[in-house]
Amino acid sequence: MAPGHDKQRALLMLDIASGHLAAGRLDGAFTMAARALETGLRYKSGRIVERARAVRRSYSGPTPPKVVRDFDDRLHGVFL
Secondary structure (H helix, E strand, O other), rough: OOOOOOHHHHHHHHHHHHHHOOOOOOHHHHHHHHHHHHHHHHHOOOEEEEEEHHHHHOOOOOOOOOOHHHHHHHHOOOOO
């Protein structure tokens, strides 16, 4: 994608993160989701933030690993 398409890239990254999550690759999933979330926050994009929340809701493990807790910390309190 062209450099000017940051928001589209972030949405694509969240789709890929969902695929990683479905495959059980938590580190990759939440690392990508966190990068996409940062883009969403930079552009104040509610669509990206909501998609990031959807990725987080799709994980329901018993005790979330550090990468998930870090993502939760970043997502907590975000209102757009």
